[in-house]
Amino acid sequence: MSGVPWGETKLVQGNEAVALGALAAGIDFFAGYPITPSTEVAEILAREMPVIGKKWIQMEDEIASISAIIGGSLAGGRSMTATSGPGFSLMQEGLGYACMTEVPLVLVNVMRGGPSTGLPTQVAQGDVMQARWGTHGDHPAIVLAPSDVKECFDLTVKAFNLAEEFRTPVILMPDEVIGHMREKLTFPKEEEVCVIPPSSPDVPLEWYEHYHTSATGVSPMAHFGSGYRFHVTGLTHDTHGFPTRKVDEVVSKMNRLKQKITRRLDVLENNMIHDVENCDVVIFCYGSVYRSALAAQKILAKQRKKVGIFRPVTIWPFPDRTVKEMLDSKEVILVPELNQGQIIHEVERLTSDSVRVVPLHRFDGYEITPEQLVAAVLEVM
Amino acid sequence: MPARLPYAYKYLRAKKKFPHVWCPGCGIGIVMGSIIRAIDSLGWDLDDILMVSGIGCTSRMPVYVDFNTLHTTHGRALAFGTGAKMANPKLKVLAVMGDGDSMAIGGNHIIHASRRNMDITAIIVNNNNYGMTGGQFSPTTPQGAKTSTTPYGMIEPDFDICKLTEAAGANFVARGDVYHVIELDGMIKKALSGSGFRVVEALAPCPTNFGRANRQGDAVNMMELLKDNTINIAQASKLSKEKTEGKTVRGIFVDRDEIGYLERYEELCDRVLSEVKK
Structure with a gap:
């Protein structure tokens, strides 16, 4: 090929x-x-x-x-x-x-x-x-x-x-x-296929700020060799990229780093949600576990058990608002993960004490199977 | 406005950057002067130059010069520089590092940059200790020397930067010092003028830390030590072994014209492309 x-x-x-x-x-x-x-x-x-x-x-x-x-x-x-x-x-x-x-x-x-x-x-x-x-x-x-x-x-x-x-x-x-x-x-x-090309600034050289403060928190980035000469450092820096310890500049940089993500969660959030509105148990999962969850849902449907699936495709930033809106009214949420419990803490954080958030851990190097999920769902029901 | 400004202003950033962080008597500013003079004599366009550094006193240099400048993480200047050079081969990549940065935490990267003959010029300011953190021993601290982490004297043998990079495959290897500045200017200019991986070690005093810990006197005394304790390779060849004993040799040790990495990669692309066309 x-x-x-x-x-x-x-x-x-x-x-x-x-x-x-x-x-x-x-x-x-x-x-x-x-x-x-x-x-x-x-x-x-x-x-x-x-x-x-x-x-x-x-x-x-x-x-x-x-x-x-x-x-x-x-x-x-x-x-x-x-x-x-x-x-x-x-x-x-x-x-x-x-x-x-x-x-x-x-x-x-x-x-x-x-x-x-x-x-x-x-x-x-x-x-x-x-x-x-x-x-x-x-x-x-x-x-x-x-x-x-x-x-x-x-x-x-x-x-x-x-x-x-x-x-x-x-x-x-x-x-x-x-x-x-x-x-x-x-x-x-x-x-x-939509490909966003690398950005380039559209200002005269002397106007260029490598970390210009824009509405989105992100500004077009010049590249080395383009004629825009700029400084890059891992030290906390001002809008031109030069090191700073000035309180207002430090706080502004740190806020922008955070807010360029948190202010545009709508662009980043991407969930696959199946039958969550009308179900008895929600399986909250991601990655390969989602495949087993889809298979388990089919098996359980034959037994007239109503299972919903919530799967974040973008796992970070975590879909806080949607999880709260859709899952906080649920009775039971099963969180199967191939670890000893990581994302489950996010689900717990966003749901009330009345919601039972049940873990299913597997960390022996093998996948969580549909049969395992079926058994777990029947147990928590 | 004066009729003729010193040429260095063209290469320095005017706003907010000075005074610099270096202590009085530090040798790093002299090396920066040498780099600027070498680049000035080559007539390079500032837009084409990328100065990349790691962490440490020497690695603060990029903030003062008006090139494309990249101050990275500790030891990684050559890895960042490798990526920048590959993505934009037109950039003339100049890595400035200290002895701790390049030989300890960045030791692996300099070995492999040398082996690849990556098209980067590395200027290593060797002041025999970690200055920025207060004078701990580095891989180039001489045996017996005192530092804040060798209070009873250094027991480890030291690295020879030039021998190490020569053995690993660098195209150009030289050692100068900040007392013999005209010689250093020439070495850096020669280093910048070729392809492949090119190294200039510049010996420099650190009177604040290393000098004080080893009772080497003030900055002037330390400069005199460089004058007295080093010898040019041409002079050394004329003298008996006894007379050069204990002196550090300055000079160009390696000046090969082996094909650099970027040219080899271009050849690879041409070859596979012609094979695909067949």
């Missing part, structure tokens, strides 16, 4: 769909380091990118990989890296730097069992809180969790677009099951 098979229908692996999604989004630069279970993303791009004259490099570690794509993005290239748990831990340094300096990039973290080396070839959803809070200090986070191969493709394109639109890193987090499964995928036609 060469390039994106526009309009064709093929049997495609999740990680492969991520790589092809990156090509569809016009990726210019990839830097990565081999790690299971994400390596296919790097391998496919290593094969495809030189053919179209795009830059690909295997760095000496994951810290170097994310550092390189930040440099690449600042120099005008649409940039991405792909990793898994241990590599994601190492990338927290660069992730925080990119949040602080407002550099668009896409980070793919294919989740495997942890902590530490854990279960390298097996599935988990243990990085959900790390993706939100892993790097030090308050910072924005946009995290997307695909549940099938088509979404691996579509959400990769979307991740590039959101990164540009919000000038911030976007994390795509398939779990290992989604990264490694194969499904039939009909690729869109090239003209059907």
Whole structure:
């Protein structure tokens, strides 16, 4: 295969769909380091990118990989890296730097069992809180969790677009099951894919502020070599990018970093909600667990049990308002996760004491099956 | 307005940046002067230059110069620079780092930048300690020296920056110091003039921390130590081993013309493209 098979229908692996999604989004630069279970993303791009004259490099570690794509993005290239748990831990340094300096990039973290080396070839959803809070200090986070191969493709394109639109890193987090499964995928036609090109300022050189305060909190970003000369630092900085400790400038920067996300939740929020209005039990899930939930719902429907499903596709920022509006009146919410309980705390936070929020944990490296969910639903009913 | 302003103003940021953070007697400003003179003599367009740095005293340099400037995380200047160079090969990438930044936390990156022969010029200011955090030992602190974390003297052997980068494959490797400034200007100019990975180590005094801890006197005394304790490679070759004993050799140690990474990558793209066309 060469390039994106526009309009064709093929049997495609999740990680492969991520790589092809990156090509569809016009990726210019990839830097990565081999790690299971994400390596296919790097391998496919290593094969495809030189053919179209795009830059690909295997760095000496994951810290170097994310550092390189930040440099690449600042120099005008649409940039991405792909990793898994241990590599994601190492990338927290660069992730925080990119949040602080407002550099668009896409980070793919294919989740495997942890902590530490854990279960390298097996599935988990243990990085959900790390993706939100892993790097030090308050910072924005946009995290997307695909549940099938088509979404691996579509959400990769979307991740590039959101990164540009919000000038911030976007994390795509398939779990290992989604990264490694194969499904039939009909690729869109090239003209059907919307790609937001890298921004560029439209002001004279002397008017340019690298962190101009706009209504959305995000301003067009110039690139190194474009003639707009600017300074970038991980130190807290003023609107021109120069270090500052002035209270008003520090507070303004920190507020803008937060508000550029919180003021535009409508753009970011993306949920798949099935039959939640009229059901006895809601399954709240994401990633591969959503597939099992859909299957369990069908099985239970035959037994005349009414099950609703609430699945955030964008897991961070968390869909607070919708969860509160739709789920706070429910009797029972089952929260199955491939970890010892992470997202469940968000659901608990947003629901009253009268709502029973029941966990279902699995962290042995295997997926939660429809049968497990059926049994759990019948138990809580 | 004066008839002829010193040329350095063209390269410095006018507003809000000065006074700089460096202590009186620090050598880093002299290295910055050398870099500016080298770039001025090459006539480079400011828009084409990217100065990238890590964390530490030396790594504060980019804020003062009016290039494209990138102050990154500790040790990672070369990794950020690698990405920027690949995404925009027209950029002339200049990495400024200290000895702790480049040799300890960034040690892996400099080995691999050297091995790849990545098209970046690295200027490493070696003042034998971590100045910004108050004078702890670095990988280039000489054995026996006192620092705030070697109160009884340094027991670890030190790195030789030039030998390390030479062995790892850098195209150009030189060592100068901030006393012999004209020599340093020339080294930096030569480093900037070629392709591949290019290293200039600049020895510099840190009178506030290293000098004080080791009773090396004030800044002037420390400059005199550089004058007395270093020797040019040409002079050293004429003298007997006894006479050069204990002196640090200055000079250009490596000046290869091996093909740089970016050119190799372009060749790869051309090759695979022609194979695909077949």
